[in-house]
Amino acid sequence: MNTNVIKVARINLQGNTLDQGWFKYLTLENGKPYMVAITILSEIFYWYKPTEIKDERTNEIQYKQKFKADKLQKSYQQLADSFGFTKRQVQEACKYLVKRELIAIEFRTIIVNGTRHNNVMYVEPIVKNIEKISILYQEPITLESDTLPHSNERGSHTKTEEAPTLKRGTNTKITTENTTEITTNKKTSCHKFETCDMEHAKLLFQLILETNPEHKEPNFEKWANEFRLIRERDKKTNQQIVYLLEWSQDHSFWKKNILSPSKLRKQWDRLVIEAKEEHEVKKNEQIRKHSGSHGRFAKEGYEKLPEPTRKWRELTDKEREESQQEYENNIEWLGEDA
Known part of the structure; x- marks a missing residue:
């Protein structure tokens, strides 16, 4: 047996699991996997x-x-921050998943320490539909005559046919690191691109195709x-890169x-x-627009222009506030020096 097989068996990576089937069914219009x-x-x-918790007395699992809550509480911004995406990317991805009935999203009003919080986002998977697109959930393949030697067998090299092809039903897992649980086993090379770099490449191509x-x-x-x-x-930073990618591809020139x-x-x-x-031009335009409107600007402040994909008048007050804050943060990401 290859010594690296033994070494990999000792590595207990923690974090998310990606099913191979998702790369086939969750795709963009151009047929590429929708990585976000x-x-x-x-x-x-x-x-x-x-x-899993094993009972010490009964050995039951x-x-x-x-x-803690009845459903998972995660905001678009929390998900974006976890993986270096923009809030807009996460919102579009969630809409995509909801439309395909793979997740359900609910917005609630909750009270925390006496403070009222509106539009708190809760999300849950629709398991029966995830099963339909997941290879891991389907029946495992049988190896039949292609057997592996037992770990305690020594001596002669066992000749077998070609290794079984992993078809629908394989129990193989693909694990990926997550910021929730970080493994220290990963070694990176300063001369090898990382996942985020490939994501940027695919994002740029996707924007160009539009x-x-x-x-x-x-x-x-x-x-x-x-x-x-x-x-x-x-x-x-990743935030700076994504922001300029989206900004440049939304610019006529x-x-x-x-x-x-x-x-770039x-x-x-x-x-x-x-x-x-x-940004400054749009900011000043909004100041001029609202400063003479019955003191509205003095009370509420200027409003930002709509995001390219949505009409401003269709946004709720909460969404406008979030869009304004996101826009301000994006400008800050670009840094002080040009």
Whole structure:
């Protein structure tokens, strides 16, 4: 047996589980796996997977819920912060999962220490539908004649046919690290891109396709490595990268010119300057618009313009407040120096 098989068996990684079937069924319009939705679903699934507790006296296995309330309480922003996504990305992914009846979301008004909190988000998985798209839940394959030697058998090398193909029903798990439980076994190379870099590459391509559906698919590994350089050499954060990606691809001029991470890197300083200037213009426009409206501005403050995908007038007061705060935070992410 390969010595690395033994070594891997000793590693007890903690965190989320990703099922292979999700990569097939949870996809974008271009057929690529919808990684944000897959990640969010795995996070929700993790929290609903109970902790096993063995009774010392009876040796019976009991299960303990990981969260305190009747349902898991997680906000869009909490999910976004956990994985380096934007709040908008998480909202769209959750809508995607709700539409496919894989999760259910409920907003409640709760009282905590005498303080009233409105629109508190609770989420739960719809297990029967998750089972339908998950390979892990289906019947396991039988190895039949392709057997593995018992661990205590020594001596002769057992000749077998080719290893069984993992078809529908495999019990194989794919585990991924989560910020909830961090493993120290991971070793990273400063010359190898990380998951977030690949996510940035796929996000940029997805945004480009919205403008030009015929755009040629890039070398994602090359793009991911370029995003690694933006993070490691240029010292830019994931939030800054995602914000400028979305901003540039929503800009009439830059969406035609920022068609690769190398172009983003080259034009970074100019993009930051223009993004901040645009922010100030919109801010001043709103101040002028509301300052003479029966003292409304003095009481409520200016309102931000709508997000590109939604009309401002359709947002609730709570959503407007959250959108305004998110917009302010995004501008701060760009940093003080251009």
